[in-house]
Amino acid sequence: MSNADQITHFWRKADEASELFDRACYTHPLRExxxxxxxxxxxxxxxxxxxxxxxxxxxxxxxxxxxxxxxxxxxxxxxxxxxxxxxxxxxxxxxxxxxxxxxxxxxxxxxxxxxxxxxxxxxxIELPKQKERQRNLDSVANAFDKLVDSISRLDSAALAWLYATVEENAANVGMSVRPDGPDIVSLKRSWLRALAESGESRDLLNLFHSGVGLSIRKAAATLPKADRDDPRLGKR
Structure with missing residues (x-):
């Protein structure tokens, strides 16, 4: 790599780092x-x-x-x-x-x-001790397990109603939880569709759980120790 290319590469990486810094500050506002x-x-x-x-x-x-x-x-x-x-x-x-x-x-x-x-x-905003940080991640995994377990206990009609309600509220803010998009008939006016799609979503949730639950616990076990640099305050 020539000197000119090295300089170009350096400034490209510097611009990228600056952009990421701004995004980190915006998405993790100190006041929150x-x-x-x-x-x-x-x-x-x-x-x-x-x-x-x-x-x-x-x-x-x-x-x-x-x-x-x-x-x-x-x-x-x-x-x-x-x-x-x-x-x-x-x-x-x-x-x-x-x-x-x-x-x-x-x-x-x-x-x-x-x-x-x-x-x-x-x-x-001082970071907690490493063991506490890992326990916090484990608590996320436990909460996720409880959520999946609670959903699995719902009868088909209750699951269908939950699914239809989530779809309705998501559509109100311009989002869709369905592959066909929010424009097709409301699930609350199509009960058989709600039953069918909610049952399919249960299978998807179980598959999602098998991957996410393990991933959260792996993240807790392998969590690197913090260097206590916070982009909202600069180097400490």
Missing amino acids: HHGIKAHQSDLARRHRAGDPHVIRYAGDEADGIPEHYKLAWTTEEKARLQSIYLTARDWSNWTEAENEKESAAKLFVGILEGYGAALPQQVA
Whole structure:
């Protein structure tokens, strides 16, 4: 491979990595993490109780930003910290205008405040211990087993009704659970079709279960230890 080809290959891989990074951030939004939700709930409780160190942000539905809360210093605390900074810093090499010193103090205090607000979020998404991560995967397999077992206990009429209801609700959001698509007659108006297709789906579910159940347990047994890199926070 020539140098030019190597450079082209490098940048192609870099672009791909950047795209995947953006997709990971979008599909795993930090605000949906269970630890972040718990942290936000705690901040909301503190805000309702009148805690002056919690600020509420209304959010923006148009931009997909929900209501959220952040930790912050009070105005008095920030003023006091800025005063301490202005007194403690050596200004002998300062080359900017005199009135810019106050801006530098505000910037410094703002950075500290931002780090302080972000720290609980970093703690909130800290990965659990490896054994707990594996147990969580095993619980998925167990839940899947219970789901399949529960479905297997349904009589044919109940299974047909469940299948028809799932098909109806899926069609309402533009999806289809059937190979013929959502446009053919509703299963609730074609009982024999519902019986036939739900019975076929039971066989498919059993086949699916034999592969998925084993795969989940294999994933739990072979789960690599996390390197604790989170694309939503950057390298840690």
